[in-house]
Amino acid sequence: MSQHEIEVTVNGEVHTAQVPSRRLLSDFLRDDLHLTGTKRGCETGICGACSVHLDGEVVKSCLMLAVQADGRSITTVEGLSPEGEDLHPLQESFMACGGLQCGYCTPGFLMTSCAMLAHNPSPSEDEVRHGLSGNLCRCTGYTQIVESILVAAEKMRGN
Template identity: 60%
Template sequence: MSQHEITFTVNGESQSATVAARLTLVDFLRDALRLTGTHAGCEHGVCGACSVLLDGVPVRSCLTLAVQADGSEIVTVEGLAPEPGTLGILQDSFWETHALQCGFCTSGMLIASHALLAANASPTEDEIREAIGGNLCRCTGYKQIVDAIALAAERLRGSNLPAKEAADDER
């Protein structure tokens, strides 16, 4: 079993580590880096709870090997708020509409919708549902999540920043 030196950026911080070939990115983030906001729900790529941004793109971290993150920039839910104790506009919109209950799928939902809003300032309801279509939630029936993302889009537009920058600002 090969071991590999990797260097990467997590939530803006540059780090390096030695990882076994078979270690998945989600296990690496959670167990080695103790970034436990990203959750493992199914470990076979269906539920989306483990979603993270890899070089700006939302991916399943259970289907990505840690070694593959070498040289990459990773953003997890812990990296979405402007500073500790605060929430970004998207997160705050989730709070406003109560877009979660148990919270287990929430980080994946935030990652998926963050990526949507970075690319699309005025998503339709269908586009919102498509963006979170790969993230299963068992609590909410999705309604308050869809409402939250629409609310966040509206607030981000109102913030007089292009959605991309405003979304980046949230980190």
């Protein structure tokens, strides 16, 4: 299998690596960079547990090859709140509002909702539910996830 050299910026840090042509971005992040917040879920793009930001837009990293990220900027859930800093308002509200139970899907929900709030800082409940339609949770029933995002949105607006 052929190898390709890639250079990506992940959570503000530049990484150069040799990767096989068929290496998934999710596997590169988890196995090569040891950023295990990006979860392997369905590996078909349905569950959203592997969601990351690529140049500021949400992508499902299980559907993307690592070579496709060459020269680009990636933010994982570990990059929402850099080490040593306070939690991101979304992380705080997920904890405070009970927006997580087992936590497996939480990184994907955090990354998706962070991008959603960047585009729409004052979403309605319906807009939040629609924005999360590409993420699945088997534990919470979504009510507390939606509440968590609305609380975080309000906090991020300074209300």
